[in-house]
Amino acid sequence: DAGVIQSPRHEVTEMGQEVTLRCKPISGHNSLFWYRQTMMRGLELLIYFNNNVPIDDSGMPEDRFSAKMPNASFSTLKIQPSEPRDSAVYFCASSRTTGANYEQYFGPGTRLTVT
Amino acid sequence: GENVEQHPSTLSVQEGDSAVIKCTYSDSASNYFPWYKQELGKRPQLIIDIRSNVGEKKDQRIAVTLNKTAKHFSLHITETQPEDSAVYFCAAKETGGFKTIFGAGTRLFVKA
Numbered sequence: 001d002a003g004v005i006q007s008p009r010h011e012v013t014e015m016g017q018e019v020t021l022r023c024k025p026i027s028g029h030n031s032l033f034w035y036r037q038t039m040m041r042g043l044e045l046l047i048y049f050n051n052n053v054p055i056d057d058s059g060m061p062e063d064r065f066s067a068k069m070p071n072a073s074f075s076t077l078k079i080q081p082s083e084p085r086d087s088a089v090y091f092c093a094s095s096r097t098t099g100a101n102y103e104q105y106f107g108p109g110t111r112l113t114v115t
Numbered sequence: 116g117e118n119v120e121q122h123p124s125t126l127s128v129q130e131g132d133s134a135v136i137k138c139t140y141s142d143s144a145s146n147y148f149p150w151y152k153q154e155l156g157k158r159p160q161l162i163i164d165i166r167s168n169v170g171e172k173k174d175q176r177i178a179v180t181l182n183k184t185a186k187h188f189s190l191h192i193t194e195t196q197p198e199d200s201a202v203y204f205c206a207a208k209e210t211g212g213f214k215t216i217f218g219a220g221t222r223l224f225v226k227a
Contacts, residue, residue, distance in 0.1 A: 042219045106158040
């Protein structure tokens, strides 16, 4: 398996632009998580899905952030409009939440820079 | 909701010494406690985990202990090596849920 796939790996955009981050979870995993990592705030959980359904989006910072999971193999995190303070590394992770193994497998991350 | 506190934020040890990182959690219902290692510029990766029905687990130079009564758990790395230098995150998963809450991380430096 290729692991969790994220694209793009790097994104540089201007303030006010729309940004879309993409994630393909590991096949067979039924939970998907979006995290944001910054030096100041550490690793923050933004939203997670189970069986494609959003379960908890309490970590989404503002209405400018939205996430979707239209099917078991794809999810997007959208920021519209983007602001400089959104600059961070965004990780997607997936796990199998049935059985006894709860390990989360992280993707390589998308480094977002908003100028 | 769950809250995970992690200490210290930075730890510097000499190669060959031991390193200990400590975490506390708030939700007594949490039942799964993983530890992730993140090397510079890389993704977090699971290195060891422990469940609430176990007090200690060891894997080569790494061990974790869990005190459910006190709601704290620790990571012990023995005979540290330069390649152990990384950021280590503890985390706690709520019972019956999918959410894993991470600590703020400990940056470990192992000096050769």
